[in-house]
Amino acid sequence: MSRYIATRAIRGANALVGEAEVMLKQALDEHGADTPVSFPNTAYFLPVIFGMTGREIENLGELPEVLDHARSLLHPTPSAKHWTPYLGETLDSGMATLLAAETIEAIRYIYGLQPELLPGFELAGGTSFTSPDMNGGADGSSNGHLNGAIDDIQLRSWGIQLVDGRMPGFAAIVGCAKSNAAAVQIVRELQRRNILTFLSGNVNGRSIIHQLLEEGVELGYDTYTVPFGTDTISAIYALGFATRSALTFGGMKGGQAKEILHYNKDRVFAFVLALGEVDDLKYAAAAGAINFGFPVIADTVIPQILPTGVTTYEHVVSLPWHEIDGGDDLEKAERLVQKCIEVRGVKVQVADVPVPVPYGSAFEGEVVRKADMRVEFGGKNSRCFEYLRMGKLDEVVDGKIEVVGPDFSAVDPQGSMDMGIVVEVAGRQMEQDFEPVLERQIHYFVNGASGIQHIGQRDITWIRVSEKAAEVGFDLESFGKILHARLHSDFGAIVDKVAITIYTDPEQVDQRLDEARAAYDFRNKRLEDLTDTAVDVFYSCTLCQSFAPNAPNHVCIVSPERLGLCGAYNWLDCKASFNINPTGPNQPIKLGRVSDLETGYWEGTNDYAKVGSHGVVEEVAMYSIMENPMTACGCFECIVMLIPEANGVMVVSREDTSMTPAGMTFSTLAGIAGGGIQTPGVMGVGKYYLASPKFISADGGFKRIVWMSSVLKDTMSEEFKIVAEREGDLELIDRIADERSVSSVDELLAWMEAHEHPALTMDAIF
């Protein structure tokens, strides 16, 4: 906490409480204690006072005790000489400011000074007043004054949108922008993002409300831009709105201050944007807003409070207008609003994929034949790659799509050209580990466009654009638009900003391809280093319980060295999935104390096994098929099964329909391996687990495999080569029998003798 801010906020609070006391005394003298006080059309009394203190203020005579309470929250300004903690004091002062401000506005309503009069002003929809005086007098219209407090009807309408996410949040703008043009651009940027905007305050008498009016911007409920008043005190209506949101939609009651403040911090994505010079009162009001978890962003130089605590991220951020990187007011406004969104953690929805062709998952399987093709990238005749990397939050410009090099209009029909797609994403929750998880999605995202075919990944990407798609205007930029929209909509939980650069200039493609390949290598290395002992959480996966209702008690435990048995989810996928969907099918399992690293027992995994299997399974061994093996649903890629006579195991692929040495085919075996029950000696696994150093390592590892479906040998030959090296026997794979030569135990034993299979000389498997 900055002492400067604390000093000024506390000073501002002291002054305002004093001012309120004077006003209240005068009002009591002139009008009497019985005079009713209220804001128009609300069932929540004076909402901030009601929410924070539980007091149901209905007349002037009840207000002195509110101010007494406010005064009790005041503190002396921090000593310049001695360091004392002052965060608590500052927050208290902020709260005192809010109570005083609401008291002042309530009194002003009695005097007809609220809503603030502004001759000639026409409100584009606003709070209606039962008193005809307030409806603009003679013609009964809502003209001639600003809006003042928001009524309950509008609160419900907007509140629902804030709660269900249609409206990402609200901005309380206080002060006056650098120029009229800047004021307009800032408000337009907020409107464009569906963010509700409340206006109040001034700098030397000039308010953003004046600026917008001069530029002909319509203000009122209808434009989601509500002018509260031209002084700072009127900003209290924003917090009254926030308090009532919690009371209405959070089911809270007056006086539950802590719950109401938490509700706002966690669910109401609001922030304060202070434009122009920040005076004592503004600091005091800002301290009030921080109580609600609403951060303050200023466009002038003020001390910052960057550590998180009361707010989700930074408390006070300064982004001086003249330092904002941007060519004109429009760009500066965009960056400023973007910064506000970042600081508050507002999630912006991107509804549609703005491309000229139909878009949806129904088009994913489409094939573009050579004859129908306009252009292709990758394949035999050109190079194509895609690379997604994490950038810095303040460097990535969301929505920026750049094409470096010529578009494909210059290419002959059915021709080809080089292309590199480089995606930069940034987000508070983004981690470098998620790069490959997101990058793999490019395949599905691009394929969703009708008339576009996407195959492969990384530097073996191959994309075709059909003649039809090109005719209706699909171009290189369209790729960027697809990726921007889909990354936001599907991965909004971890991605806040997405920028895309498409390279077609051959020299640039060369250069970027080198960068991408370095990154691919780095990731491969990272995967190798990602071992079970290098992490402290595994993930559960109950995804398949949806498809395998007859295995209600099965749960996968996914570790870095043992992917899900369906082959679809590895540890990184689970981690990303949990970040994206914290209530979803992948939950972290804290490992806790190791019970037996050899067989693979941790406290955490065993505890989870009990809960996840609803008590059916007591313990699960991560690395053994013989002792408490992991259960399976039915969607395993392979079945591993003990062949007792051979002192080893066989591995049957689900693509293999032939007879196995066990005397059963895959489909018969599946009945034994599935169902969520532990059967020692039988286990369903994902095929990449076979190549893991932790593959049944407690039972002897890969060398135990005596028979394996040939399809696995073929498709996994690269991986198995590495395994053979690791096991120190380059002939290892050739020593393993398959269905082409062996289909009974007798044949298997003969084969093993003939090929000197290592299992023959290993310890007894049980």
Place this chain on the structure above:
Amino acid sequence: MPIEIPVDKWPGTVNTVTLGATAADGGTRSKVVTIGGERSLPFMHFENETPHPPVIALEMTAARPGDWSQVLLDAWGDVVDDPARWAGACEEAGADLILLMFGLNDADGNPVTPDFAVGTVKAVLQATGLPLVVLGPGQAEVDNEILVPVADATKGERLVLGLCEDANYRTIVASAMANGHLVLGRTPMDVNLAKQLNILMTDMGLPLDRIVMDPTTGALGYGIEYGYSVMERLRLAALQGDAMTQLPMLVNPGYEAWRTKESKVGEGVPDTWGDWAARGTHWETLTAVSLIEAGADVVVLRHPDSVTRVREAIDELMTLETA
């Protein structure tokens, strides 16, 4: 030889949920319905008593239903053109509560409007004193457009609003929270999806005693085993103490049974199938009773005769000799 029946001791209890509110509680209902509270599998009276027997809802539509079996239309007669009278007829037929279903169109075939929805709900509330479940057509935009004003206009009635689904629950939950209503969450026959939706809805701050879940089911001969199994597993998890599965269950055997060929088609079917109307109600009754045994707290029916028959079955199950 004396036989000792094993008694299960379950740590968990199904939530008790009250539908509808009387004038004393801020509504206008003449009676309320309380469901849930089970501490054992259905009708295991020797373990624990069943605090609230399963209840029967009758389904009616806001506009004359276009796709209902002729058997049903014959049974109800011309009240199907008048929601208020239909609601009265449902009450007379012995329903414990009423489920009012909106389609995409109003009675004149125009798209439903908030005014039409509010008007219809108010008419039904006036015509009957029973608690009410109000469901939109199941299209997010339309649901939200009509359910929000309905929720506002009936504040305090403790209606059950739906459908809350994975893709669209926030708006309905928010308006229920703001107006003291309940919600119905539906997930497609899956324990984990049901649980997840319950987590999401309670995450928004809606208390668990204001949520009823519909785990979806199938009709007899059309996947009832699947639905039964999911309900049974949800209930087992609830009794084992998993708070996010401890919600009372509402299922709609009426909808499921009356869309089977056996119930819907009267001509061109084998004579051995017997009388069409009898067959339809048999189908509905058997589906409903099976689901009650799986743990349903509310069954939604369509035929008035089925109400009587399912009621008999419930009464019998509730008075079973305890060992």
